[in-house]
Amino acid sequence: MNAKRRSIRAIVALSAVVATSSLALPAHAATGVYGKADPTYDAVFRQSLAILGIEAVGAPQQPAAVTWLLKQQCPDGSFQAYRAHPELPCDPVDAAKATGPDTNSTAVALSALMSLDNMSNVDAHLISRPLLNKVVSAAGRAGLWLTHAQLSSGGWPYFAGSKADANSTGLVLTALRTQLPQAKNTVLSRGEQFLTTLQSPCSGSSAGALAYQAGSKPDGSATTQGLLGLTGIVPVSPVGKYRPVPSCAGRAATRAQSWVAQQLLTAGKLTSAMNPAGDDQSTATAILDLVSGSVAKSAVARGLATLQRDAAEYTVNAGVERPASLGMLLLVAHATGSSATNFGGINLLATLKSTLQ
Numbered sequence: 001m002n003a004k005r006r007s008i009r010a011i012v013a014l015s016a017v018v019a020t021s022s023l024a025l026p027a028h029a030a031t032g033v034y035g036k037a038d039p040t041y042d043a044v045f046r047q048s049l050a051i052l053g054i055e056a057v058g059a060p061q062q063p064a065a066v067t068w069l070l071k072q073q074c075p076d077g078s079f080q081a082y083r084a085h086p087e088l089p090c091d092p093v094d095a096a097k098a099t100g101p102d103t104n105s106t107a108v109a110l111s112a113l114m115s116l117d118n119m120s121n122v123d124a125h126l127i128s129r130p131l132l133n134k135v136v137s138a139a140g141r142a143g144l145w146l147t148h149a150q151l152s153s154g155g156w157p158y159f160a161g162s163k164a165d166a167n168s169t170g171l172v173l174t175a176l177r178t179q180l181p182q183a184k185n186t187v188l189s190r191g192e193q194f195l196t197t198l199q200s201p202c203s204g205s206s207a208g209a210l211a212y213q214a215g216s217k218p219d220g221s222a223t224t225q226g227l228l229g230l231t232g233i234v235p236v237s238p239v240g241k242y243r244p245v246p247s248c249a250g251r252a253a254t255r256a257q258s259w260v261a262q263q264l265l266t267a268g269k270l271t272s273a274m275n276p277a278g279d280d281q282s283t284a285t286a287i288l289d290l291v292s293g294s295v296a297k298s299a300v301a302r303g304l305a306t307l308q309r310d311a312a313e314y315t316v317n318a319g320v321e322r323p324a325s326l327g328m329l330l331l332v333a334h335a336t337g338s339s340a341t342n343f344g345g346i347n348l349l350a351t352l353k354s355t356l357q
Contacts, residue, residue, distance in 0.1 A: 032068030034323035034355050041098060043082035044072050044105040046324035048112035050352055053330030055115040056235035057340045059349055060126045062356055066116065067131070069109060070138050077141030079105040095159035103149055103156045106142055107171040111234050113139035114178035143179045146172050147187055153197075154190030166198050166210045166219075166226035173229030195226050195252060200259075202248035208255035212273070220263065220270035224285035227256040232292035236335040242290075242297035253293065260286045261296035264303040280314040283307060284328045291335040304336055311344030315351070326352040 033043055034050040047069050054061055072083050074090035078101035083090065093100030116135045121127045127135070149156055149172075155164025156172045173191045180188055200206040200218050209218035210226040228234070230253040245265070248258040263270050263286070270282035287303045290296045307314070307329065315325045330348050333340045341347045 031357065032062075032064035033357050034065060034352065035321065036355065036357065037317075037320050037322070039082045041081050042324065044069065044079045045081065045108050046322070046327070047072075048105075048108040049327030049331075050323040050355075051112040051327070052108075052115055052234055053327030053352065054349070055112075055126075056331050056334035057349060058124075058126075061116065061121075062353065063128065063131060065356060066127065066135065069112065070134055073109070073138050073142065074101055076101070077106075077138075077143075077145035078102075079109045079142065081105050093160050095162050098159075100159065101145075102159050103146065103168045103172055104158060106146055106149075107168075107175040110139055110142040110146065110175040111178060113142065114175070114233075115235060139179070143176060146176060150187060150190065154192075154194035156191070163213055164194060165213045166195060166222040167212065169194055170222075170225035170227065170229030174233055177229075177233045192230055192252065195230060198222070198226070199252055199255060202255060206259070208248040208257075208259035210256060217273075218259075219273050220279055220282040220286075221272035221274070223256055223260060224270060224282045224289055227253060227260060227289045228285060228292065230256065231289060234288065235331055236288045236292045238335055238337050239291060239294045241294070242300070243295045245296040245299060257290060257293050257295050260289055261299040264290075264296075264299040268302045268306040270303075278306075278310075280307060280310050280325070281328065284332050287332050288335055300336060304332070304338065307332060308338075308344035311346050315346060315348075321351055321355045323352060323355050326355075 033039060034047055047065065051061065051065060051069065071086045073079055080090055080101045081098065090101055091099045113135050116127055116132065117139055122129050122132055149160065151157065151164050153164050155169040157164050158168050169191050173188060176188065182188065195210060198211045198214060200209050202208060206218040210223040211218050212222040245261045246254045246258045248255045269278045270286050271277065272279040272282050283303050283306055287300050290300050311329060315322050315329065326348050329343055330340055330352065333343050333348060340349050
């Protein structure tokens with residue numbers, strides 16, 4: 001593990017702590033952001049997951065929330081974790097301080113914007129036509145920025161100047177699949193090929209899993225986010241029929257699905273480097289992975305039971321609701337045909353909407 005990777009992982013860990021703390025939202029924060037916790041490291045990410053979750057279950061969007069996200073976009077089409085003063089230029093990139101535009105914020109924002117980019121949303125009054133026009137423009141600029149951020153290796157880094165990693169590449173591929181043609185698209189195929197360079201061979205306990213970067217150990221977070229980039233987009237639609245648990249053979253996606261399914265069948269959850277005892281975020285992503293691939297219904301059921309059991313703990317920290325977690329569980333509820341109003345005893349939709357500041 002090189003020094004740069006350690007610093008990026010430390011940033012991610014710090015972001016998780018700050019994002020789930022009970023620190024108050026700064027007084028200068030614009031109206032329309034989901035959640036009361038400090039927005040410094042995760043505002044765009046949690047806003048985007050909240051919008052995706054609401055869209056997944058077909059509920060009306062709150063216009064202030066969509067407008068808030070649009071105002072966070074940098075002039076070049078990128079997004080950074082949070083802009084306290086959107087009227088000022090975006091911060092310069094500094095990976096060590098986790099400031100400036102990054103691929104993760106931009107990718108999840110693009111997925112959220114593209115989920116709204118549908119005329120049927122106007123017809124169903126889920127979004128207004130003027131707001132949709134702004135969404136379409138913002139999504140186009142975000143997609144172009146991400147395409148240009150691809151490295152020669154085919155992968156994407158968290159911040160410019162860093163090495164490509166599985167998590168960032170998976171998030172970007174998931175977002176770009178909403179815009180780019182799937183057949184013979186070199187941007188997508190190069191990203192997919194990069195992920196295969198991080199995949200473990202089909203032997204041992206890590207068979208088919210992905211590492212964060214070359215030389216690091218396979219990881220639940222890297223595997224689940226990378227796999228979603230190999231298989232689909234969000235929101236993930238429910239399926240009527242599942243294929244059996246795949247063996248570790250054939251395509252990279254199939255090999256990763258095999259590992260993810262085995263983890264859920266064995267323990268009912270995924271773990272990660274940052275959450276070795278159990279990672280609900282990775283478990284939720286794993287469910288989306290398997291539903292997207294229409295495989296391993298039994299593994300999906302085990303993971304779903306874990307999330308329903310953990311829902312209260314996963315969605316609240318120090319008495320403060322976590323919009324990103326609520327948004328993820330709405331995505332899971334939609335993908336699995338579960339209730340969005342009684343998921344582990346929680347009304348996910350009402351709770352999420354109540355967090356709007």
